[in-house]
Amino acid sequence: MNKIISNITLDLFQSKAILIYGILLAVLGWGLFVLESQPEKVILAILQINLVVLPLITSVFATIYFYKSSEFIQLLLIQPIKRSRIIWGFFSGLNLGFIACYLLGIGLPLLIFYPTLASGLLIVSGLFLSVIFTGLALLVSTHQQDKSRSMGIVLLIWAFFSFIFDGIQLWVIYQFAEYPIEEGILASTFLNPVSISRIIVVMQTEASALLGLSGAVFKDFFGSMVGAIISIATLVVWTVLPYIFIRKRFLSRDF
Amino acid sequence: MISVSKLSKQYGNQVVLKDVDLEFAKGQSVALIGPNGSGKTTLIKSILGLVVPDEGKIEVQGANIRTSPNYRRDIGYMPQLSRFPEQMQVRQLFSLIDDLRKGEDGIEKDLSLYEDFQIDRIARKALGALSGGMKQQVSAALAFYYNPEIIILDEPTAGLDPVSNEILKAKINRQISLGRLVVVTSHILSDLDEICNHVVYLMEGKIYMNASIDQIASETGEQKLNKMIVKLIENKNSDE
Numbered sequence: 001m002n003k004i005i006s007n008i009t010l011d012l013f014q015s016k017a018i019l020i021y022g023i024l025l026a027v028l029g030w031g032l033f034v035l036e037s038q039p040e041k042v043i044l045a046i047l048q049i050n051l052v053v054l055p056l057i058t059s060v061f062a063t064i065y066f067y068k069s070s071e072f073i074q075l076l077l078i079q080p081i082k083r084s085r086i087i088w089g090f091f092s093g094l095n096l097g098f099i100a101c102y103l104l105g106i107g108l109p110l111l112i113f114y115p116t117l118a119s120g121l122l123i124v125s126g127l128f129l130s131v132i133f134t135g136l137a138l139l140v141s142t143h144q145q146d147k148s149r150s151m152g153i154v155l156l157i158w159a160f161f162s163f164i165f166d167g168i169q170l171w172v173i174y175q176f177a178e179y180p181i182e183e184g185i186l187a188s189t190f191l192n193p194v195s196i197s198r199i200i201v202v203m204q205t206e207a208s209a210l211l212g213l214s215g216a217v218f219k220d221f222f223g224s225m226v227g228a229i230i231s232i233a234t235l236v237v238w239t240v241l242p243y244i245f246i247r248k249r250f251l252s253r254d255f
Numbered sequence: 256m257i258s259v260s261k262l263s264k265q266y267g268n269q270v271v272l273k274d275v276d277l278e279f280a281k282g283q284s285v286a287l288i289g290p291n292g293s294g295k296t297t298l299i300k301s302i303l304g305l306v307v308p309d310e311g312k313i314e315v316q317g318a319n320i321r322t323s324p325n326y327r328r329d330i331g332y333m334p335q336l337s338r339f340p341e342q343m344q345v346r347q348l349f350s351l352i353d354d355l356r357k358g359e360d361g362i363e364k365d366l367s368l369y370e371d372f373q374i375d376r377i378a379r380k381a382l383g384a385l386s387g388g389m390k391q392q393v394s395a396a397l398a399f400y401y402n403p404e405i406i407i408l409d410e411p412t413a414g415l416d417p418v419s420n421e422i423l424k425a426k427i428n429r430q431i432s433l434g435r436l437v438v439v440t441s442h443i444l445s446d447l448d449e450i451c452n453h454v455v456y457l458m459e460g461k462i463y464m465n466a467s468i469d470q471i472a473s474e475t476g477e478q479k480l481n482k483m484i485v486k487l488i489e490n491k492n493s494d495e
Binding site: 004070071072077253254 | 300305324343356
């Protein structure tokens, strides 16, 4: 088991793309603290990286890596190893690589320069987003034979959660402003891991203007602590659910 | 050693295997032949667990292959196209397999093909940089590496040079004399002639013929496998 995970992670760090990803995160994470004297602003800047850059890079990279590893996976499949162990090793190995990059590039400077609850939640939500979007990318890749089609679907998923979802929510809020739709908006927020991650972090900062309507309703409804716990529980569901479907598909797939 | 019953597989609308029943025994060397698209590779991949059949059961050494992956310890497989991780070096490939199979006891590794093909010379090369034939050599050495009881070779001779081809055939013959089971697919019937004692002919996903070479020889009165097959097919066609 550990052999597969360590092999994937080591192989990952041989590719230039993940090194560039790590360096990019490190430059942003460490650089922002050096350049900006107000840590509150740094938190918000890193939040933007978490919400937009992180999902994009992890999901695109995971898709490329899955197809690139098809030979490796086939080599494993003819060994006396269970398929469930292979996909678990692949999933964890890949995530471990991303998580290491994130912790070194973003997590460490946050903990050193601004060790607060907001920083902690920022790191946690970033890690969740990294795993969730890796999972979504693998979910698509295991169901598709064609790499470019997978890539298209993955980018669409990213765009949907990053801005299309917000747009739709905003449109609904405008159209139905006369009606009591707060609870509906609140419930729909749980359908988007990116929105949840934003709300968890912003609730802890002074910048509540960034919460938007859904966030304001959220804060009003749950209060910050209960809200954070429920949000994290939702992120856990978002992490586990794709993996269950990836595993199911991988066990019955033809190679 | 391998028993296949009522095996069926469909890709979309295309039926690849239909109700295939087969028994392979110890000491047999089976030539699995048939026209392109007859289901040979799908049959092999089903035995290896790479393809999940729609229906039917496969047992290897008495154990249903769906219950545990351990039956693959006894199978060495050389695929039709050897595809390896491109950046991995040859020696890393072998140590990876060692790593993965560590903890299996009582295994004596078989390095004879590794030595005969002089794979040491290319041990530090990346697998992506090897020529097609060299990849086939690595693939063949890997198939025999863990001294398996069952050896499955899918078009093994296609990319090999004549010398390597002979080395591989000699190796296969040694395994047969040790009482191993060998299953080979190939279109080059003259190669199969020297290594096989049994023929399974697949056509459109069904077994068209399953007999020992001696049996076919006495039926057709021919000595060479390719002549036997041609004659048999002609005979069957004229019967119909």
